[in-house]
Amino acid sequence: VQSSHAFTVHEAEQVDDFYAAADDAKLDRKRNPKPAEKTNALDFLDAADDAGAGMTGYQSLITGTFYRHAVLDRLKLRRNLRAAGMTEEEAEEASVAAEAEFVTAFVDAFPEAKKNSTASTGSLPALVLAFEGERPYNYAAAFQNPIDENPVGGGGEGPAGPAAVRRLLKHHAFVSGRRPDIKAGRVLTYDPQIDELLGTLKDTGALTVTSAEELTA
Template sequence: MKLPALEKATRNAVLTALAPRDAIDIALYGRFLAEIPDSPNVDGAIQSGHAFTVHEAEATDDFYAAADDAKIDRKNNALDFLDAADDAGAGMTGYQSLISGTFYRHAVLDRHTLRSNLRAAGMGEADAEVAAEAAEAEFVDAFVNAFPQAKKNSTASTGSLPVLVLAFEGSRPFNYAGAFQRPIDETDGPAGEKAVRVLMGHHRFVRGKRDDITEGRVLTYDPVMHAVLEELGISDVDSVRDLVR
């Protein structure tokens, strides 16, 4: 059955509510409304890659069991007759695979596309620049500080801070995942220090062959990595805000 077309007022209200000028996340991540065929699509300004460990990693299977404690209590007190047949409680066991390590994570923010999205939505040049700069700062802050919420209470992973963040600009996107195509050997110690040396060495090597990449800015929360950067002659910034200029 073919659905009727949206009324003009409803269509305009939907497009207004999802306009990049009023929803900065749409200007950043894009929009596609299949229900409104003639609506203008918005290409996302952000590219994100899946994180992977820079060394060999081994998954750990965490066994768990869950039971309906209230039902058990009712049964122990001869009150289980209160349980309806279709709601007799539940219990389960299973395994959850966990992994820990030093991860490489990559993202690109296309500053030109972000500003184009804002201007195309009717925002003036000056206002688009202000909104874009604010969005860039928020995105970088989220990239550094945000953590997935799943299993946060049973793993406490949200307490971690990045070993190192490298932010730079280029005429096109660059991904340094290839710097870790050979897993880092942890025989002599944790992978973090070696990973920093590999990443910064790779960045310096690429910059030596291209003139369309900036030197960039580096942030670390680890005193050991700070010492490594000093050894390499690299100055790190003091805060997330300093990564965006």
């Protein structure tokens, strides 16, 4: 397996987010002070107005449309399993299952850092392109020049999502025409806008599918 780091296909601006946090118990004490008749011997622990945690600070945030790339060597996977003692039939069955798990993991992957404070667990890819060749083909060069998100009429390419899809599939179709070992790819989208765009593209070098399972078919 090979994987490369993700990068934005457009110029992304870093935003410094100022935050303040305080201990909920501390705030609750200030809003609802204890009546004198309900005091007890341990009240001295909460006596100070500033008792409890509190902090302020900055965190750097960035968002964008990312390109990421991963490769699974299907032939080596089967050779390794047979070398480990599996029969050819057993190795094929295990390999097919592993391929499905690999593709599903790639499709469902999301940024783990600060996943609770950024809700990154809800993200799904705008487009997944899966294809097979005799060697890996990384299309990072398609985004060597960042996408200009200014309106199309103003000299730009419009929103990064659709623009990136057009660039990626154009690049794939171009390379496929010059590398006969590349088999027809498959694309999957979870974005209705991208799904509509795919219907307007004449040559994508890929067949549109509706599930992650079909990417490995």
